[in-house]
Amino acid sequence: xxxxxxxxxxxxxxxxxxxxxxxxxxxxxxxxxxxxxxxxxxxxxxxxxxxxxxxxxxxxxxxxxxxxxxxxxxxxxxxxxxxxxxxxxxxxxxxxxxxxxxxxxxxxxxxxxxxxxxxxxxxxxxxxxxxxxxxxxxxxxxxxxxxxxxxxxxxxxxxxxxxxxxxxxxxxxxxxxxxxxxxxxxxxxxxxxxxxxxxxxxxxxxxxxxxxxxxxxxxxxxxxxxxxxxxxxxxxxxxxxxxxxxxxxxxxxxxxxxxxxxxxxxxxxxxxxxxxxxxxxxxxxxxxxxxxxxxxxxxxxxxxxxxxxxx
Amino acid sequence: xxxxxxxxxxxxxxxxxxxxxxxxxxxxxxxxxxxxxxxxxxxxxxxxxxxxxxxxxxxxxxxxxxxxxxxxxxxxxxxxxxxxxxxxxxxxxxxxxxxxxxxxxxxxxxxxxxxxxxxxxxxxxxxxxxxxxxxxxxxxxxxxxxxxxxxxxxxxxxxxxxxxxxxxxxxxxxxxxxxxxxxxxxxxxxxxxxxxxxxxxxxxxxxxxxxxxxxxxxxxxxxxxxxxxxxxxxxxxxxxxxxxxxxxxxxxxxxxxxxxxxxxxxxxxxxxxxxxxxxxxxxxxxxxxxxxxxxxxxxxxxxxxxxxxxxxxxxxxxxxxxxxxxxxxxxxxxxxxxxxxxxxxxxxxxxxxxxxxxxxxxxxxxxxxxxxxxxxxxxxxxxxxxxxxxxxxxxxxxxxxxxxxxxxxxxxxxxxxxxxxxxxxxxxx
Amino acid sequence: xxxxxxxxxxxxxxxxxxxxxxxxxxxxxxxxxxxxxxxxxxxxxxxxxxxxxxxxxxxxxxxxxxxxxxxxxxxxxxxxxxxxxxxxxxxxxxxxxxxxxxxxxxxxxxxxxxxxxxxxxxxxxxxxxxxxxxxxxxxxxxxxxxxxxxxxxxxxxxxxxxxxxxxxxxxxxxx
Numbered sequence: 027x028x029x030x031x032x033x034x035x036x037x038x039x040x041x042x043x044x045x046x047x048x049x050x051x052x053x054x055x056x057x058x059x060x061x062x063x064x065x066x067x068x069x070x071x072x073x074x075x076x077x078x079x080x081x082x083x084x085x086x087x088x089x090x091x092x093x094x095x096x097x098x099x100x101x102x103x104x105x106x107x108x109x110x111x112x113x114x115x116x117x118x119x120x121x122x123x124x125x126x127x128x129x130x131x132x133x134x135x136x137x138x139x140x141x142x143x144x145x146x147x148x149x150x151x152x153x154x155x156x157x158x159x160x161x162x163x164x165x166x167x168x169x170x171x172x173x174x175x176x177x178x179x180x181x182x183x184x185x186x187x188x189x190x191x192x193x194x195x196x197x198x199x200x201x202x203x204x205x206x207x208x209x210x211x212x213x214x215x216x217x218x219x220x221x222x223x224x225x226x227x228x229x230x231x232x233x234x235x236x237x238x239x240x241x242x243x244x245x246x247x248x249x250x251x252x253x254x255x256x257x258x259x260x261x262x263x264x265x266x267x268x269x270x271x272x273x274x275x276x277x278x279x280x281x282x283x284x285x286x287x288x289x290x291x292x293x294x295x296x297x298x299x300x301x302x303x304x305x306x307x308x309x310x311x312x313x314x315x316x317x318x319x320x321x322x323x324x325x326x327x328x329x330x331x332x333x334x335x336x337x
Numbered sequence: 338x339x340x341x342x343x344x345x346x347x348x349x350x351x352x353x354x355x356x357x358x359x360x361x362x363x364x365x366x367x368x369x370x371x372x373x374x375x376x377x378x379x380x381x382x383x384x385x386x387x388x389x390x391x392x393x394x395x396x397x398x399x400x401x402x403x404x405x406x407x408x409x410x411x412x413x414x415x416x417x418x419x420x421x422x423x424x425x426x427x428x429x430x431x432x433x434x435x436x437x438x439x440x441x442x443x444x445x446x447x448x449x450x451x452x453x454x455x456x457x458x459x460x461x462x463x464x465x466x467x468x469x470x471x472x473x474x475x476x477x478x479x480x481x482x483x484x485x486x487x488x489x490x491x492x493x494x495x496x497x498x499x500x501x502x503x504x505x506x507x508x509x510x511x512x513x514x515x516x517x518x519x520x521x522x523x524x525x526x527x528x529x530x531x532x533x534x535x536x537x538x539x540x541x542x543x544x545x546x547x548x549x550x551x552x553x554x555x556x557x558x559x560x561x562x563x564x565x566x567x568x569x570x571x572x573x574x575x576x577x578x579x580x581x582x583x584x585x586x587x588x589x590x591x592x593x594x595x596x597x598x599x600x601x602x603x604x605x606x607x608x609x610x611x612x613x614x615x616x617x618x619x620x621x622x623x624x625x626x627x628x629x630x631x632x633x634x635x636x637x638x639x640x641x642x643x644x645x646x647x648x649x650x651x652x653x654x655x656x657x658x659x660x661x662x663x664x665x666x667x668x669x670x671x672x673x674x675x676x677x678x679x680x681x682x683x684x685x686x687x688x689x690x691x692x693x694x695x696x697x698x699x700x701x702x703x704x705x706x707x708x709x710x711x712x713x714x715x716x717x718x719x720x721x722x723x724x725x726x727x728x729x730x731x732x733x734x735x736x737x738x739x740x741x742x743x744x745x746x747x748x749x750x751x752x753x754x755x756x757x758x759x760x761x762x763x764x765x766x
Numbered sequence: 767x768x769x770x771x772x773x774x775x776x777x778x779x780x781x782x783x784x785x786x787x788x789x790x791x792x793x794x795x796x797x798x799x800x801x802x803x804x805x806x807x808x809x810x811x812x813x814x815x816x817x818x819x820x821x822x823x824x825x826x827x828x829x830x831x832x833x834x835x836x837x838x839x840x841x842x843x844x845x846x847x848x849x850x851x852x853x854x855x856x857x858x859x860x861x862x863x864x865x866x867x868x869x870x871x872x873x874x875x876x877x878x879x880x881x882x883x884x885x886x887x888x889x890x891x892x893x894x895x896x897x898x899x900x901x902x903x904x905x906x907x908x909x910x911x912x913x914x915x916x917x918x919x920x921x922x923x924x925x926x927x928x929x930x931x932x933x934x935x936x937x938x939x940x941x
Binding site: 157226 | 529536540646
Binding site: 043046047050051053054062063064092328329330332333 | 834839
């Protein structure tokens with residue numbers, strides 16, 4: 027593995043190996059190793075064409091805990107916004123000798139373009155590309171599910187996961203569908219038909235337009251953020267109607283099974299896709315997702331950067 | 338200069354000698370004896386009428402960094418074309434007599450093939466006010482085809498008026514069928530692949546809805562409609578239905594839509610980004626069948642050069658379009674002739690005779706026979722070549738076939754009796 | 767390939783090391799064993815059983831040193847093994863590191879670094895089943911099952927029942 031561009035880059039075994047490594051890193055961290063020398067002398071560039079303080083800090087923290095040097099390159103709003111500039115930026119980073127580039131970009135496929143183009147020899151880690159994928163989010167979600175539901179071998183056979191909301195535009199949903207299926211879970215997408223992609227029949231998932239009929243049969247309810255710009259694109263009549271039909275409110279929360287959990291990739295729109303009650307409930311594992319994000323990203327950096335040759 | 342082509346095989350299979358003199362085909366007969374001509378040994382070669390393209394983007398004036406009329410003409414004759422139709426989306430737009438005359442003159446100056454300008458339907462391609470269609474028709478360029486290609490004439494009233502207006506001089510509106518409200522920021526065919534790649538989908542219906550509307554408009558006003566680059570199975574059905582009703586509609590398909598599918602997009606390589614987008618395998622089969630049964634009248638290249646910086650970037654930021662002139666015949670041989678869906682005579686009709694007839698290019702698109710203008714080509718059907726994007730005559734390199742081995746090489750191109758392109762047959766093999 | 771230690775040899779070596787550890791430290795108070803995965807961890811468990819049968823229970827755990835290695839760039843990435851420190855911790859304790867083969871000394875250096883991150887033991891001792899020489903660092907073992915002079919091109923393999931289905935130490939000549 028040279029790059030992590032898509033969950034499809036990982037076999038089931040490789041995914042489980044990453045998750046297991048993340049767990050060991052968690053044990054080592056809790057044992058007092060706040061900082062490990064593992065990647066000393068390696069440089070990781072956070073190349074962010076879109077704002078995402080959370081994801082950037084998570085990768086930065088992961089890299090620093092492995093003693094890598096971190097360079098933050100925020101490209102948003104500057105002259106490097108599109109086109110040729112991705113190539114120029116990549117060549118600059120190459121000249122600087124970056125070992126890994128963590129890229130967040132508004133265009134689907136930007137990470138793959140960076141990896142395949144020959145502009146750069148560094149390992150490329152996709153930290154979210156347009157509406158395509160966000161593989162480390164899927165890994166941290168799987169890690170959190172395993173932790174909370176006590177599935178130590180990461181075999182998710184029989185597990186029922188509902189992903190609720192804007193599937194059409196969600197890179198989190200795409201990566202999660204791929205990884206959860208790899209690990210054996212049964213995935214149901216829950217959304218209004220306008221937010222389900224044409225072509226979803228090829229994904230191998232269940233689709234349910236009725237949240238109420240699904241909510242009581244799920245082990246994991248994964249809520250997606252509704253972007254404010256969708257409001258004016260005719261996907262649903264109003265925020266209030268969306269919230270009534272697809273928001274996780276107290277009534278729906280109470281109908282969830284006893285052991286089930288609520289996830290959200292953040293940042294949450296409280297009162298829109300998730301009520302404050304649900305966000306703050308015992309079932310919510312949102313803060314664990316944040317904590318686990320660092321461990322999973324440490325595991326990815328370790329896997330990509332520690333070896334001389336790729337596996 | 339006169340040429341004597343020996344033992345060429347015509348599209349109907351007859352093996353003949355062809356004498357070219359004074360810009361004309363002087364004689365077509367078995368075993369011509371003529372001592373003052375340059376002899377071209379054509380045993381094993383096909384002789385076809387020079388190809389005619391009704392859909393070419395030459396970028397001049399405005400984007401001479403990606404193509405000029407001269408470089409496009411060279412690409413054309415290498416691909417076997419003796420007539421091009423230069424689309425109107427230049428800068429400035431070809432929406433006045435002045436611009437179309439300039440394009441026409443530049444084509445004459447290049448002198449490798451005829452470059453016939455296409456006029457814009459609306460001013461600035463904005464879809465609002467009709468361009469000066471009459472002035473372009475009566476200019477020295479004698480424009481007959483009008484198109485806003487690159488953009489759709491989406492307003493039904495504007496389309497109706499344009500169809501009506503061109504009737505007075507037997508003009509034709511070539512529509513780029515794309516309902517704009519269904520394709521805002523669209524990136525690729527909407528379907529399984531777009532759902533996986535997270536690229537905004539471009540539904541087939543956006544094309545078919547406009548085709549259906551315009552067929553009915555053309556019937557209503559009794560005018561001529563030409564559908565550019567058909568890409569969907571549904572579109573083929575609509576044209577088939579229109580023809581069965583006797584509506585005066587013609588349709589074209591591009592070589593790339595006969596060969597490539599949206600699976601090419603999987604690597605996000607923007608060389609496969611094209612408008613209209615690559616569709617599914619089912620669509621490809623429907624297009625091939627439509628071309629074979631005559632529903633689709635012609636092949637047009639939609640040759641669309643772009644500089645590398647507009648392709649060497651993330652998909653979303655890249656320009657739409659791909660090169661076509663130098664590979665069109667090879668792709669057609671590969672997809673239609675070698676699959677036995679078209680014979681050589683039919684191929685010659687859809688790439689030369691039919692487009693010339695639709696556009697009214699009188700010196701082009703005639704079966705090879707005595708007295709006609711000597712616009713013809715020789716093709717080695719048994720030769721293979723590996724497409725190399727760095728060896729294109731075009732100023733741009735955005736061919737989607739780089740590295741692919743394709744059959745058939747155009748060995749000679751005659752334009753008005755002059756040999757404007759020739760390859761060493763030994764080197765071609 | 768030749769077998770230089772068989773199953774009985776390994777048992778005897780561990781028993782002798784157990785006695786030496788007890789003797790050196792005058793008992794087992796404040797003593798704990800940390801095995802270095804993979805095979806060092808198994809040897810550590812066995813050693814703990816032997817010591818327990820002589821002197822009573824001794825805390826034992828594992829210490830994965832992968833993240834502290836200085837040769838990560840020279841090898842393919844390797845999966846991490848569990849680290850488990852006995853609940854009494856290492857602060858002020860005598861830690862006996864256990865590994866299968868002592869060679870360059872780099873693994874032990876990494877282990878000392880890893881230990882330093884966890885706490886400050888009173889002292890650190892080293893027990894190995896095989897010392898094959900060729901040290902690249904000033905490190906020596908306190909307890910050695912067998913010294914085996916080798917050439918750098920030879921390969922020493924320790925086989926243990928729990929992983930390999932049999933016990934033995936093999937040496938293979940250069941290919």
